[in-house]
Amino acid sequence: EAAVTQSPRNKVTVTGGNVTLSCRQTNSHNYMYWYRQDTGHGLRLIHYSYGAGNLQIGDVPDGYKATRTTQEDFFLLLELASPSQTSLYFCASSDHWGYAEQFFGPGTRLTVL
Amino acid sequence: QQKVQQSPESLIVPEGGMASLNCTSSDRNVDYFWWYRQHSGKSPKMLMSIFSNGEKEEGRFTVHLNKASLHTSLHIRDSQPSDSALYLCAASHNTNTGKLTFGDGTVLTVKP
Numbered sequence: 001e002a003a004v005t006q007s008p009r010n011k012v013t014v015t016g017g018n019v020t021l022s023c024r025q026t027n028s029h030n031y032m033y034w035y036r037q038d039t040g041h042g043l044r045l046i047h048y049s050y051g052a053g054n055l056q057i058g059d060v061p062d063g064y065k066a067t068r069t070t071q072e073d074f075f076l077l078l079e080l081a082s083p084s085q086t087s088l089y090f091c092a093s094s095d096h097w098g099y100a101e102q103f104f105g106p107g108t109r110l111t112v113l
Numbered sequence: 114q115q116k117v118q119q120s121p122e123s124l125i126v127p128e129g130g131m132a133s134l135n136c137t138s139s140d141r142n143v144d145y146f147w148w149y150r151q152h153s154g155k156s157p158k159m160l161m162s163i164f165s166n167g168e169k170e171e172g173r174f175t176v177h178l179n180k181a182s183l184h185t186s187l188h189i190r191d192s193q194p195s196d197s198a199l200y201l202c203a204a205s206h207n208t209n210t211g212k213l214t215f216g217d218g219t220v221l222t223v224k225p
Contacts (some may be wrong), residue, residue, distance in 0.1 A: 022149050033213075042117075042215035043157065058212070090156060099145050099164065099205070102213060104156040 003027060004105035006091050012111045013081050021076040021108050023091030031094045032074040033102065034058070034066060035089040045089065049074060050097070081112045116140075119202050119216035127224050132189040134219045136202030137182070144207040146178055146185040151199040151218075159188070160200075192223045 004025045013019050025032060031050050036045040045058030047066035055066055063085060065077040078085055089108045094100040116139045126132045136146070145164050149157040163169050163178045163185060170176075175188045183204075188195055199220050203213040 042203075042214070042217045043213075045212060048212065057211075059214075063122075097212075099162075099207070101147075101159045101162070104158070106156055113139065 004091055004093055004103050006089075006105040008052050008108060009106065010109050010111075012113065015082055017078075017081045017112070019078040019081050019110065021078075021089055021091075021110070023074045023076075023105055024072050025074075025093040025103070025105075026072060027093065027095070027103070028071065029093035029095045029103075030071070031097060031100075032068065032102050033094075034064075034074065034076045034090045035090045035092065036060065036085075037107075038087050042079060046076065078110075081110075083112045086110060086112045094107075114143060117202055117216035118206050119200075119219050121219060122217070123222070124218040125222045125224060126192050126195060128192060130223075130225070132187075132192050132196070132221055134187045134189075134200050134202075134221070135184070136186065136216055137184045138204045138214075139183070140204065140206075140214075141183065142206055143204040145202040145205045146176075147205070147213065148176060148185075148187050149201040149203060149215075151201060153198070157201055172174050172186050189221075192221075194223045194225050197221055197223045 034046040034049040049068040091104040091105040094102045128162045148160045150160045151157040202216045
């Protein structure tokens with residue numbers, strides 16, 4: 001099974017703060033994704049990537065940047081955090097598009113005060 | 114933007130009962146449907162996928178797909194308390210980079 005890890009697992013910051021969430025996958029998957037999950041909503045796609053240096057915009061990208069530095073590592077950046085970004089963030093990876101299962105990391109709970 | 118609608122929002126079934134969950138996509142170009150299960154405090158894990166019209170069974174779980182109506186359903190027979198979880202339906206195209214669109218989920222509670 002694919003191994004996807006995320007750090008930190010919990011993060012508290014203040015409004016206007018800078019936050020970087022990290023994700024690493026060790027199964028040589030090409031595709032990686034960042035989602036947020038809020039109560040009453042399923043998973044909403046923020047950004048995704050299909051290889052090192054590639055970045056695609058998801059469905060809720062406002063206020064987020066992302067960077068894929070290697071095949072293994074995908075980062076989500078919040079440069080001016082706002083309380084509306086308080087959420088549970090999941091990273092996922094898959095080895096093909098469309099018809100491939102996505103494997104999720106354990107999640108990072110972010111609180112913006 | 115594609116929408117995936119799930120119903121009901123929540124469902125309570127007795128242990129040993131049948132749970133039926135529904136999902137419909139508004140995007141006529143959808144090719145694949147997925148069901149993910151998320152236990153409380155955990156990350157989502159794929160439960161079943163279905164790509165063709167018809168039915169697919171794996172143990173106590175059965176998935177149906179009607180591509181004409183873009184409707185899929187998940188049925189859990191002999192429900193167990195361990196089946197209590199958030200069930201997320203997702204849909205994807207064959208033509209983009211693997212982007213899944215998720216519904217808001219159905220919370221299933223199985224009462225002993």
